[in-house]
Structure formats: C-alpha cells, structure tokens
Amino acid sequence: MLTKRIIPCLDIKNGRTVKGVNFLNLRDAGDPVELAKKYALEGADELVFLDISATQEERETIYDLVYRVAEQINIPFTVGGGIASSDKVSKILNNGADKVSVNSAAVYNPQIVKEISDKFGAQCMVVAIDARHVDGQWLVHTHGGSKPTELELFSWAEKMEDMGAGEILFTSMDHDGTKEGFACEALAEMSSRLTIPVIASGGAGKMVDFKEVFTDGKADAGLAASIFHFNEIPIPELKSYLKEEGISVRI
C-alpha cells in the first residue's frame, strides 16, 4: 500500500542550514549534508532543501550542496528557492536532485511550469504555493508569503496541475509557525480538486497534527521543519504513532 510521506524541510543560506538545530550527536549541525544523512537514517521519506539565500553569489553555492547531498543520500530530495529558469533546473537535476520546486516564478510566469515539466518530466516539477485566508478566501502570496496576489488558491492549484505540475506543496501562512495543526479544511478541498499529490506544510506541532492532516486534510505528505530540527518530534516516534493510529507509513 502506498504510504503517507514525512518530509523534513531544511532552510539553506549560503550552503548552510539556517534554522537553529540542537543535535548533540552531529559533528556540524549547520552542515545540511550531516542533517540530511541523519534524517534519511531515521526514516524520512523525502527531503526538501529550500534556498533562502539573498544574493546571487550565495545562491551559486546550491549546486555544490546538491552534489554533496546526492552523493550521500539514497532517498529522493527536492530543491527550491529562487528557481526561475529551466537552465537552473537542469543544473540542479544534473547535480543529483530528484525534483525542483517553483513558487513565485510560477506566479509571474506560469509557462515556466509547463516548460520544466515538458523538458524534465512532471515527476520533478513541484509547485509550491503559499496562501493566506483573506476576507473569506484563500489568496496566493509570493516572496515567502509577504506579497499578496489576486490569485485564488484552489483555481491556481488547478491551473498549475494543468500546466504540468507533478505535485503541489501548499503552505498555509496562517498556520505556519503556530504549531497548532495544518490547514486541514483547505488541504482537503485542494486534494479533492486535484489528481496530483498534495504536500501539506505549515502548522505541525504535535504528532496528532500529522494524523489529522492525512485523515481530515487528505494530504499525501506532511512537511515540517523546526519540530524535526529541534527534535521535538523524532521521526521514528512519529511514524510508530501514525502506524498505531492506522495511517500507512514506511517503517
């Protein structure tokens, strides 16, 4: 049976993990490769690296990082952040990443999604969408959720599916950082309207949040950052819990 996926997300700046981590047993917790190895060993199903570098110069370091991760990690991983051209996608995939995620660039130029999907296959095209509930409707935001657009979340997700997205990574800005659970209602609505998998992001704080995102939220995968980085919820414990609760997970 196909399992629900648990995906740690690592924020990267200038080739280093930025969110504070407190692993005593890691030689260098700021080294994304060390962290990635730890997560892979613990049973993470995939990894996401989000490059939040501010400058072009810093962004160039991502290729070397992708190469080093791919050398050592034998589970799939996605790279996102600042991807706006198929040349960059080509370089990232050639260095060993399995998928790329595109966010703001898709809003400014939806054709990029079709271009990447046609050239490299839908399986590597993740469209990341940040949205917030504003005056009764979910609106897509760009630039890490800071800039509102007039795009309505669900129709935007449907358009991205039509353009060739292989997966949608939906982050609720309203839930992100609250640790009070995922946006299950919106996720369920999205999942029912799409035929591609949906990755839920934003709001994970407790193990039950993951159970709910897979049952009520109908998500195919759950993504989180800090709860894993600070070891608040160890992945093996989370997966045992989910299994006991009747959710299909890989252990």
Add this chain to the structure above:
Amino acid sequence: MIVLIDYDAGNTCSVMNALKRLEVDFVLSDDPEVIRSAEKVIFPGVGHAKAAMDSLREKGLVEVIKGLTQPVLGICVGMQLLCTSSKEGDADCLDVIPLRVTKFDENPALKVPHMGWNTLTNVQDHPLFKGIESEEYFYFVHSYYVPQSSYSIADCEYDLEFSAAVQKDNFYGIQFHAEKSGPIGAQLLSNFITQI
C-alpha cells in the same frame, strides 16, 4: 565492467551515485562497442517515453540494446522502454518484452503520478530479491505502468496490481527507483550485480 547507458536520462546521476556507494566499477557510455562488451548493462530512465526513445534513436542505440545478450537492468522508464510500445506519446519502444505500457485510469479519486513508497506483492523467489523481505518499501514515481504478465517477477498495488519488476531472458526491469529506495534499493542493485 558494468556499463550505464548514457542517453541523458533524468536519473543517471542518481544511479551513478548509488553504484559509487556500492563501490562498483562502472562506466557511463553511449558507445555501442563499450555497451556491447559490458559484463552487465544498466538502463536508467526518467521522464517521457517518446522523448527517451527519440534520444536512443538519435544515438543509434536502439538495435544495440535489443541485441544485448548479457544481463540488462531497465529502471523506471528504462523498464518501460523494454516493452513493445507505450501509451505515453504513443511511442514504439524496444520490443524486447511483448507488452504495452499503459496509463493509470483517469479516475478523479486516484492521484497520478503514483508517487512515494510502496510495498511489493507476488514477489517471486528470484535472485534480484535475494535477502529482501516482501514487506519492504520501494520508491515509485510514475504515471504509466507495465501490466501484469507471465514476465512479472514482482507486482505492486496502486488502484490495480501492475508489474513492479519483470524478466524476459537476459532483460530485467524494475518500475521503482532502487537508486532512491534507501538500503533496500541498494541491496537490490547489489543483487543485480552479484547474483545475476
């Protein structure tokens, strides 16, 4: 020597990394002579079946692959290309295994691609699966599948049962990405190299 066929398949780099981790000697090549003289051949593949066939034709590798007599392992689209044809782009494929690759149903309740970790069913007692328990998980990403047949050596269930692994003579195929399936995937690749 193991030869990995070089035709710009999307997962070439991942397969190379997996072989390096296994400390296997291999070369990446599109040279017919190098491929023909290999001890074993690995045929990767990600992306579109028709585009992949076009690339093989351009490189003059269609007849080379069909004529191989040593063990050949097709991975994902590499497995699908071993079949007669694919519904993806209505592509004529290598016709080594007389099967037609088809697409998962257009069913609104079914997420396609079939993406993620899944277990195998009907796993046969086969050297490729030596030391691998039937409840182990492999990583799948695909929208098209090879139907069950007498060539199946393992199946997988997603909406229906399809072929997760096939064998016909010296040609082997796996739909899942062994190169991305953790230690179990590494075990399977190692089995292809040492047990077949």
